[in-house]
Amino acid sequence: MTDFAALADAAWPPLERAELGGWRLRFAGGVTKRANSAWAGGADDLDGLDPAASLEALAAVEHAYRERGLPPLFQLSGADGDARAQLIGRGYRAIDETLVLAASVxxxxxxxxxxxxxxxxxxxxxxxxxxxxxxxxxxxxxxxxxxxxxxxxxxxxxxxxxxxxxxxxxxxxxxxxxxxxxxxxxxxxxxxxxxxxxxxxxxxxxxxxTDAWLQVLARNAGAIALYERFGFAEVDRYSYLWVEICS
The missing domain is CATH 3.40.630.30 (Gcn5-related N-acetyltransferase (GNAT))
Known part of the structure; x- marks a missing residue:
């Protein structure tokens, strides 16, 4: 199965990367959410963490972003349900639902x-x-x-x-x-x-x-219609979770 999150991470590279508590962190001076957010990256480490360790990892990720003067930001797909629930419990909310579309070329x-x-x-x-x-x-x-x-x-x-x-x-x-x-x-x-x-x-x-993918905001109907004319269809979706002040 194609890992579109990994493809996108490679195609829009941050200036700095780090791994922490099963999360993959990206930093680029706050320029674009893609290059300044943490994602699970398909890492099995998240699945193996108990709730206490998972919360500790989230706190460590938050600290890493604050150290760089950036707001903690997480990119989560539908498969990251446990992490989403924990973040919502910490006061985060989902923004910018994004579709991942793919097509043969x-x-x-x-x-x-x-x-x-x-x-x-x-x-x-x-x-x-x-x-x-x-x-x-x-x-x-x-x-x-x-x-x-x-x-x-x-x-x-x-x-x-x-x-x-x-x-x-x-x-x-x-x-x-x-x-x-x-x-x-x-x-x-x-x-x-x-x-x-x-x-x-x-x-x-x-x-x-031979194949292409793209990311487009779910609310951008005009762009989606354009890409559908080239055969692009939805293969995944994700959103960002953020909070202005974290505990």
Whole structure:
């Protein structure tokens, strides 16, 4: 069975990783929840912990995040029911339910008018950051390190010479992780997002990608409809658990 959480961890790498009490911790200066949350990682260690030891492990994870000036944040799927119950008991609440979608990738002709590169240009990052970015210069520098921490392909579409739509495909073995699909607000509803997705998937197939996955907020019906047109279907889902003040 494919471990999509592990694929995503590889495709969106934090600046620092650690393992503690059966949890896998990720730190990246608070830039994106993906790179700043703890996950079970399929570790059998969590199953073997008694309730007292499990609570002790949770407290240790919380301390590790606070030491770095970050709020404790946990990424949990439906299989992590015991940990979810313990966190809710500590005052945590679930936010940002996220779907994991996957699809097979078949070779297809290149999409005309879409540029493909092995590294993100400043212009590419500026478009993505204008849509999805949160923070200033320091956060943008961390985001760049995350993007370039694993081999990936970067698609960009121009309109009147200006880059307006982008997408990233992280290369993890035969899998491709679709990230950073973003179109400037003034250029939406013209099919640009669909074109950059088609182009980056086609480029991935040329590099040996046979399957792809992506993560999308469950409430983002428009994006889900776009991805379904490429054959993506739900294979998993998760949410983040967080609390402003932990005991």
């Amino acid at each position: 078949s070779p297809s002709p290149p999409v005309s008018g879409v540029e493909i590169a092995d590294a993100p240009s400043d212009e590419w990052i500026a478009v993505w950051w204008a849509v999805d970015g949160r923070g200033g210069t320091a956060e943008l520098a961390i985001a760049r390190r995350i993007l370039t921490g694993v081999p990936a392909l970067y698609a960009g579409l121009r309109r009147d010479g200006v880059l307006v739509s982008v997408a990233r495909l992280a290369l993890v073995g035969s899998w491709g992780g679709l990230y950073c699909v973003a179109t400037l607000p003034k250029c939406r509803r013209r099919g640009f997002g669909e074109r950059v997705v088609a182009a980056v998937l086609a480029a991935g197939a040329e590099r040996g990608v």
